[in-house]
Amino acid sequence: MQVAILTEGGEKRGLGHVIRCSAIYEAFIEIGIKPVVYIDLSDKIYYKTLEFKEVNWLENKEVLKTLENFDIVIVDSYIADYDLYEEISSKVKIPVFLDDNARIDYPRGIIVNFSLCAEKIFENRKNESNYYLLGPQYIPIRxxxxxxxxxxxxxxxxxxxxxxxxxxxxxxxxxxxxxxxxxxxxxxxxxxxxxxxxxxxxxxxxxxxxxxxxxxxxxxxxxxxxxxxxxxxxxxxxxxxxxxxxxxxxxxxxxxxxxxxxxxxxxxxxxxxxxxxxxxxxxxxxxxxxxxxxxxxxxxxxxxxxxxxxxxVDGRGSKRLVNKLVRFYREKSIDTRR
Incomplete structure (x- = not known):
């Protein structure tokens, strides 16, 4: 199984997305899967303990092209637009989109929001094209x-x-x-x-x-x-x-x-x-x-x-999330490729 994680960070954007992606990365490592991590990291704020490739994946077409080789792609972004999510969704078997506040109407994929009010946020925003993993039981802790x-x-x-x-x-x-x-x-x-x-x-x-x-x-x-x-x-x-x-x-x-x-x-x-x-x-x-x-x-x-x-926050969120994603992959229950 091939997994990729795409996120962003920097002095102006902060490191919150990098931190939670690193917890998910560690949970994959625990089960013998090493994700490839791409970070659009501005301002030369380096994250020391996560092995990653520093690249502006939001604009780099070569990175997007390589996503066809991955089974699961996790995207955690404040700024990626719908067209980019749609492109990733069309290429990948299991696209996963980390969300904070129902920022956009996502294309087909798995939507993960681990805030305490996630169910309220998506109460009137769910659609049949997506699968939702919502709530603090998925909070990733390093x-x-x-x-x-x-x-x-x-x-x-x-x-x-x-x-x-x-x-x-x-x-x-x-x-x-x-x-x-x-x-x-x-x-x-x-x-x-x-x-x-x-x-x-x-x-x-x-x-x-x-x-x-x-x-x-x-x-x-x-x-x-x-x-x-x-x-x-x-x-x-x-x-x-x-x-x-x-x-x-x-x-x-x-x-x-x-x-x-x-x-x-x-x-x-x-x-x-x-x-x-x-x-x-x-x-x-x-x-x-x-x-x-x-x-x-x-x-x-x-x-x-x-x-x-x-x-x-019980500390088992990363493990729960990763186990769910692996199960989706094995059951092929959310193949979103066209």
């Missing part, structure tokens, strides 16, 4: 996080270390704003760990906040370990939030993109998060300050609430 959860110790009854990550590249530079808040006397004793994919932001933080530990594009093992060692996280509401939920870390999550809104509300509704926060809110920093005070005063209760995270 192997490093699955492994670190097995050895993670019980946390203390108070906050010692805060983990901050606002998307792989922190396009709106929330890191500096939140770190300035954390310099206030009430929070100044906390150890702070900031993760970013932006070299510029990393340099700025090291210059302006010398007591902060900065991780620039850490490998997943280091990232998972630092996250698991933390007592509290302040994070964007993308893939990092799923990983925090899986590790059961008390979290303050902030919506930094339109495709995060619905999912963030669902995390609040299920009780993992205390409230919905958005980067567009002029009172954002004030609300973060209030949440921090609440968590400090009620940390034992907050930590118990965070255990809900494992009920939402």
């Amino acid at each position: 192997k490093a996080f699955l492994e670190i959860s097995k050895i993670r110790k019980d946390k203390k009854d108070r906050i010692n270390q805060i983990f901050l990550m606002f998307g792989g590249t922190d396009v709106i530079n929330l890191s500096a704003k939140v770190l300035k808040l954390l310099k206030e006397n009430t929070f100044s004793s906390f150890r702070k760990v900031v993760v970013t994919g932006s070299r510029k932001i990393a340099i700025d933080i090291r210059q302006n906040f010398p007591d902060v530990e900065v991780l620039l594009n850490p490998d997943p093992g280091v990232l998972a370990r630092k996250m698991a060692m933390s007592d509290l996280a302040i994070s964007a509401a993308g893939m990092t939030l799923y990983e925090l939920a899986y590790l059961q870390i008390p979290t303050i999550a902030i919506c930094v993109a339109d495709n995060q809104r619905r999912g963030l509300y669902e995390f609040v509704n299920k009780g993992y998060l205390k409230e919905y926060l958005s980067y567009e809110d002029p009172l954002l920093l004030s609300k973060i300050r209030s949440s921090l005070h609440f968590m400090m005063s009620n940390y034992t209760k907050v930590r118990r609430r965070s255990l809900i995270g494992r009920n939402i």
Whole structure:
């Protein structure tokens, strides 16, 4: 069986798609299948642990032509248009399209949306040409996080270390704003760990906040370990939030993109998060300050609430997804070639 994965990332586009595709890649590796990965990776933001070919597959006709040689092709894109999906669908036995928000009406294939509100998103958008794998049971979690959860110790009854990550590249530079808040006397004793994919932001933080530990594009093992060692996280509401939920870390999550809104509300509704926060809110920093005070005063209760995270994200999503795709291939039940 031949598998290809096509996705995109970079300093402006972030690394969320690359991260979730790497988790799916690892699940294929576990069953002895090594996918070929094509990434349209701008801004020279390199992802260290995934073997891939850097190419603008959105425009490279040679790459699209080679897809005829693959049995399963997974596409994870913010920007690919219908015509490109249609071309891939016509060439491949099992086309798989990862989706965040019913972005377009897809041609025939398997549509995967693992957000907490996936069923609501597609409630009136389903058609007979597609097969749908919807919901958090398909959330892909990277192997490093699955492994670190097995050895993670019980946390203390108070906050010692805060983990901050606002998307792989922190396009709106929330890191500096939140770190300035954390310099206030009430929070100044906390150890702070900031993760970013932006070299510029990393340099700025090291210059302006010398007591902060900065991780620039850490490998997943280091990232998972630092996250698991933390007592509290302040994070964007993308893939990092799923990983925090899986590790059961008390979290303050902030919506930094339109495709995060619905999912963030669902995390609040299920009780993992205390409230919905958005980067567009002029009172954002004030609300973060209030949440921090609440968590400090009620940390034992907050930590118990965070255990809900494992009920939402159980860590078996990548394996479920890959097993489903392999079964489709063997049964040839969704051959979309014309």
